[in-house]
Amino acid sequence: MVTSVKPIIIVGGGLAGLTLGIGLRQRGVSAALWEAGHYPRHRICGEFICGRGQETLARLGLRDLLERAGAVGANTAAFFSATQSTRPLPLPSRAMCLSRFTLDATLAEKFRELGGELWEGKRRSDGDAGEGVVRATGRRLQAEEGGARWFGMKAHARNVPLTADLEMHVSPRGYVGLCRVNGGMVNVCGLFRRHAGESVGPQNRRELLRGPTGSPLHQRLASAEFDENSFCAVAGLSLRPYQAVTRADCCIGDAITMIPPVTGNGMSMAFESAELAIEPLVAWSRGEISWAETQPQIARRCDAAFARRLAWAKWLQRFVLTPSLQNALVRFAARSDWFWRMAFEKTR
Numbered sequence: 001m002v003t004s005v006k007p008i009i010i011v012g013g014g015l016a017g018l019t020l021g022i023g024l025r026q027r028g029v030s031a032a033l034w035e036a037g038h039y040p041r042h043r044i045c046g047e048f049i050c051g052r053g054q055e056t057l058a059r060l061g062l063r064d065l066l067e068r069a070g071a072v073g074a075n076t077a078a079f080f081s082a083t084q085s086t087r088p089l090p091l092p093s094r095a096m097c098l099s100r101f102t103l104d105a106t107l108a109e110k111f112r113e114l115g116g117e118l119w120e121g122k123r124r125s126d127g128d129a130g131e132g133v134v135r136a137t138g139r140r141l142q143a144e145e146g147g148a149r150w151f152g153m154k155a156h157a158r159n160v161p162l163t164a165d166l167e168m169h170v171s172p173r174g175y176v177g178l179c180r181v182n183g184g185m186v187n188v189c190g191l192f193r194r195h196a197g198e199s200v201g202p203q204n205r206r207e208l209l210r211g212p213t214g215s216p217l218h219q220r221l222a223s224a225e226f227d228e229n230s231f232c233a234v235a236g237l238s239l240r241p242y243q244a245v246t247r248a249d250c251c252i253g254d255a256i257t258m259i260p261p262v263t264g265n266g267m268s269m270a271f272e273s274a275e276l277a278i279e280p281l282v283a284w285s286r287g288e289i290s291w292a293e294t295q296p297q298i299a300r301r302c303d304a305a306f307a308r309r310l311a312w313a314k315w316l317q318r319f320v321l322t323p324s325l326q327n328a329l330v331r332f333a334a335r336s337d338w339f340w341r342m343a344f345e346k347t348r
């Protein structure tokens with residue numbers, strides 16, 4: 001008997017969409033992916049991959065592929081505030097850093113190699129959902145949240161001396177992470193708060209990325225040579241956690257919810273949510289379960305996997321962005337291995 005296999009349409013070819021497409025193709029399910037942009041391209045991201053998503057990558061046979069694409073290992077992290085700093089602290093588990101320019105393009109090529117249909121430069125309308133359609137369209141923009149507007153920026157630079165594989169610099173405006181990526185570059189990526197009515201032009205944005213004069217961040221970037229093509233920015237970020245079961249569509253990755261970037265866990269959640277969706281989608285594709293069963297099954301799996309880390313991340317983000325607590329937090333991290341390991345483990 002020949003089992004009919006229904007195709008899956010994936011909207012959004014970022015990390016979640018591409019990982020899902022690869023997983024489906026590996027199981028013989030036909031998958032078509034719509035991506036509004038093109039590959040390769042720079043994306044806003046700290047480009048620091050850590051946590052369980054690495055196990056997903058290994059299970060899908062993608063970890064070695066990314067290592068071959070140039071991913072750089074990261075084993076230590078150091079934290080800086082206006083007056084405090086830590087020594088390089090060992091990461092509880094090894095992370096990998098790879099530019100999104102290379103990462104997304106590598107996964108897109110793998111998806112095509114496996115027979116996936118990838119349409120670049122094709123934006124699918126939001127209302128165009130329904131059976132067999134998975135939304136992997138990334139973060140949902142939110143003009144303002146809790147009286148603040150969030151925006152992110154990233155650029156690659158050379159000539160940035162680092163004391164650890166990942167440096168995290170906090171300031172009253174937000175935080176900036178620095179990590180080594182492929183090609184001898186350092187990723188400089190920040191999340192900042194803009195108050196209502198305040199205007200932050202492109203030049204001020206670059207200054208924000210460089211940090212306040214005299215700060216350790218400013219010193220690190222004193223001789224930085226930025227790659228102008230790598231600058232990107234995004235405004236209107238939403239950092240409030242959402243549950244997948246509350247979403248009307250079948251969603252994975254940031255389309256469900258965005259975890260605060262301070263955790264460096266968003267990419268991991270994109271990989272993991274894609275993997276969690278594979279089995280129910282394969283079952284639907286083979287006609288074993290209905291769409292009405294498939295969508296909530298995926299949502300419940302994702303919520304069960306992410307609820308705890310989202311709750312911890314919300315508090316961590318709040319503490320890190322409270323100016324009066326920043327020096328104390330960094331001092332505490334410098335003195336207590338337990339505190340730092342706990343914050344790391346609870347948010348992934």
Ligand SMILES: Cc1cc2nc3c(=O)[nH]c(=O)nc-3n(C[C@H](O)[C@H](O)[C@H](O)COP(=O)(O)OP(=O)(O)OC[C@H]3O[C@@H](n4cnc5c(N)ncnc54)[C@H](O)[C@@H]3O)c2cc1C
Nearest residue numbers: 012014015016036046047048123124138152253254266267
């Ligand atoms: C400042 C900042 C720093 C970060 N740093 C880190 C970090 O260091 N480590 C980490 O793990 N995570 C980090 N993240 C989070 C991480 O970037 C995201 O969690 C991850 O990219 C989510 O993957 P995704 O596939 O869900 O979405 P995306 O990667 O955003 O992909 C969504 C895709 O959908 C496409 N699309 C959207 N709408 C449509 C449509 N209608 N039709 C067709 N295509 C569409 C878009 O073009 C895009 O390619 C950071 C985020 C920010 C903002």
